[in-house]
Amino acid sequence: MNVFPSLKMLYNPAWFQGDTERSGYFEGWYFKLVDSEGNRPLAVIPGISLDKNGHDSHAFIQLLDGGRSKSAYFRFPLSEFKAAKDKFSVQIGKNQFSNNGIILDLKGQSETVTGEIRFGPLKPWPITSFSVGAMGPFAFLPRMECYHGVLSFDHSLSGRLKIGSDQIDYSNGHGYMEKDWGHSMPTDWIWIQCNNFEISGTSLSLSVARVPWLGFAFNGFVIGLLHQGKLYRFTTYTGAKVKRVKYLSNGVSLEIEDHRYRLIVKSEELDLGAELASPIVGKMKGRIKEHLPASVSVTLKMLSNDAVIFAGISKLAGLEIVGTIKI
Numbered sequence: 001m002n003v004f005p006s007l008k009m010l011y012n013p014a015w016f017q018g019d020t021e022r023s024g025y026f027e028g029w030y031f032k033l034v035d036s037e038g039n040r041p042l043a044v045i046p047g048i049s050l051d052k053n054g055h056d057s058h059a060f061i062q063l064l065d066g067g068r069s070k071s072a073y074f075r076f077p078l079s080e081f082k083a084a085k086d087k088f089s090v091q092i093g094k095n096q097f098s099n100n101g102i103i104l105d106l107k108g109q110s111e112t113v114t115g116e117i118r119f120g121p122l123k124p125w126p127i128t129s130f131s132v133g134a135m136g137p138f139a140f141l142p143r144m145e146c147y148h149g150v151l152s153f154d155h156s157l158s159g160r161l162k163i164g165s166d167q168i169d170y171s172n173g174h175g176y177m178e179k180d181w182g183h184s185m186p187t188d189w190i191w192i193q194c195n196n197f198e199i200s201g202t203s204l205s206l207s208v209a210r211v212p213w214l215g216f217a218f219n220g221f222v223i224g225l226l227h228q229g230k231l232y233r234f235t236t237y238t239g240a241k242v243k244r245v246k247y248l249s250n251g252v253s254l255e256i257e258d259h260r261y262r263l264i265v266k267s268e269e270l271d272l273g274a275e276l277a278s279p280i281v282g283k284m285k286g287r288i289k290e291h292l293p294a295s296v297s298v299t300l301k302m303l304s305n306d307a308v309i310f311a312g313i314s315k316l317a318g319l320e321i322v323g324t325i326k327i
Contacts, residue, residue: 013149016083026279041066066292120156151177188323196316294319
């Protein structure tokens, strides 16, 4: 059994990091698709669930249809999960996922989704020798509860999906990709993502969580704002600080600083949200709510003179608030 991934796998977080012989393990990819009109945002979440005793291990594909505040869970035998060892290429049943796009052939009692979406060039969180993407040096730490990767801040889409009786054209829309793997999602977290601002190519990916490790816990965060080709990083390992978290009746606001910049983010629910399954020691028995779409306002300022680098508002964000983060 492969307990620790090879260095080659580590430096390619999009690749399947695990193996099907593990127990108490999960791995999942998150694809967000937004059509050019913003009427039918969709999240597609393929993954694998290996529970502790092996009685409920399976592959899955979750869907979150933001246009209808509806979710669906498609379950597959573990034998129908196939993953390449030297690239990101995953197949679950007749469904395929890679850096080039996704092919869906999902037919269930509650939902039917078929079609193909192709991706333009991806814009991943950069990887260097000592900083592996969004996790940075924390990617080298063993026994983390959950590892996280931002696989593409923003990329173009082409193609169509048939969702129920609706034909949705995602051509000229925006895509986003990330993933998580480990044994459990955190008990407390805030997640906000948006790449549909008035200024094309601007994308926010924000994750703040309570992270347990070797008997103690800390607030860990991975926040990236891609704007005009530059990635502004606010992370635990870069020395940034989450200065304020304020929970609202229907959302959250945060203020983050490092030695040069101040980032102010406020996000609020725009829909009823839909329930998704989340892993607890590999078993998909947790339940969370994701709002897609949600509103988000983002302001990036210079710390020295308060000059505004970027200010934008979007109503096509994704928002998850689970538990409570205390600063």
